[in-house]
Amino acid sequence: MIVTIRDIAEKVGVSVTTVSRVLNNRGYLSDGLKKRVHEAMEEMNYQPNEVARSLSRKKSNILGLIIPDISHPFFAQMTKHMEYYAYKHGYKLMLCNSLLDKKKEKEYIDLLRASQVDGIIMGSHTMSVKEYLSIKLPLVTLDRQISESIPYISSDNYRGGSLATQLLLRKNCNKIAYLSGNLQLNMLAKQRHDAFVRQAKGKGVEYIVKQTDMNGFQYKKYENLVRELFQEHPDIDGVFASSDMLALQVVRECRRLGKSVPDQVKVVGYDGIQIGGTEDLTTIAQPIKEMGRLAVQHLLQQIAGEETPLETILPVKLLEKGTT
Template sequence: MANIKDVAKRAGVSVTTVSRVINNRGYIGKETRKKVEKAMAEIDYSPNQIARALQRSQSFLIGVVVPDSGHPFFAELIKNIELFAYNNNYKLLICNSLDEAKKEAKYISMLRENRVDGIIMCSQTLDVEEYKKVQLPIVSFDRILSNNIPYVSSDNFNGGTIATEHLIKSGCKRLLHISGPLNLEMLSNRRADAFKLTCMKYDIPHAIIEGEFSKQAFTTYPEDFVKNNLGDELLNYDGVFCSNDILAYALYMYAQKMKINVPQQLKIVGYDYTSFTRILQTPKLTTIQQPADQIGKELCSALIKMIENKDSEVINNTIVDVALIKGDTT
């Protein structure tokens, strides 16, 4: 069975150089890296991950806790986290909390038992103190878990401002925002803050009702949510800003049933712009793009830096820019 010395001999380099290529550490020239990788392929050498883990006291496993991996945004986010992790020789363990505190606590315990090197938290149902007890590197998405736990988020406030101003500049006079669950301390709540402040700035009558992000009754039957929470009251508004695109699309479908013309009578702006939104042919939603690719990369990069303690650097919070995608609903 081929070993690291065989690779070094075949490539004409030192064992240390081969080790650096395998572990992606230190500077390695492109030509040298190619020689080593070619030698590994030619002699069918595969690094022993278990041995590496024991040697470095690392499992090369990252836990990712999400509310619901079936939600289009989280599905796309996981894909991008996995891509960056793979390129840095890490694997993922995916956990769906379904916004249940008991389940989330059990998953965190399971991840610790499986000796993951760190956790990306995209769910928050526990008290902040519980996350402090984990004693593992943690990075959160869209949530402030602790002053010592860095987060990555899209610019929710700017996204809310852009969406609301776009509706107003498109001629809307009475606005509604369907938010996420405002009882949770999520940074996405800044979208609702921005909506309210922008409406006040332009002296626009407005209202906010709470939606949900991942409950079965919402993700499976979003049109029922719109019907049960708005009904005929939808006629009171000529513009709606939704906190995600699933709800924006459900609102569009409900408006069609109510014989409300979009965008002539009702304008709609969503939030996310995932593959779900991009493949829709009718309508092409107007929405705020929350770049899952960049967010996934930033989350994974920050966590790996914490795990590997590169230069003992402090990992800062990261706010990712958003953009308006103009569609057919405004």
């Protein structure tokens, strides 16, 4: 049986309006009355209707977050930081996992709007610009520039690609490869590829580019992609992978083939995630914590009617470790 606000009022012996004022902390109420109402709520296991409350006060204190895949460590760690900063400012996070499915993403946006969220952070981007602009809610995107009018936060992808490729070239690699997600997707991460190609061409070094299909977060496909790379180009001696997860798969494949890392093959990843296996991985570290903090901050600024930067590009850092 669902306990209502009327049930609480009858138990305490006050009006429904009084209980509502206690719930919303409005007007003067004695501490004794507040205590009695809260004790009755706990005893009867009363769960407030957050949607109804948000409608009454025109604010839900809930932020929506749509990401491509929560199982990917980069998005998992980013979500952790965003939840921390949102909660610190009195907000809760409603998490949606799109899996890069356009239909699913649209359904989640409809759900978030129906749930009266105060704003949305988008880490997934499968729909048209027109559809995003029609959301009519404060919006911030992560590592995706959907429109010139929608604020986005990103690491310096081009600089990161340059640092990774320059390192491989300094280590005298003669044939290098770039592994990435699908380059047809409209993502700022494509700048890592652009920087790789420019650096390789500039030094006249032979290079290979291999990419996943549109479902870029399926780890079994990482294994196939890396295996194909070494089958087709056994003389590869340097690899820049666009994520640490891809880079770890390169290291595993080298071990399987009996190739020594870093003596025969040097490997650089991208992200700077913290999971087992990355302790010795050379990588381009994104400021994941700061990206999460700013995503929440910029969204809250929009909610408050304040101006926020349309473009926020944060510096990356080369962490050279044992794989180079």
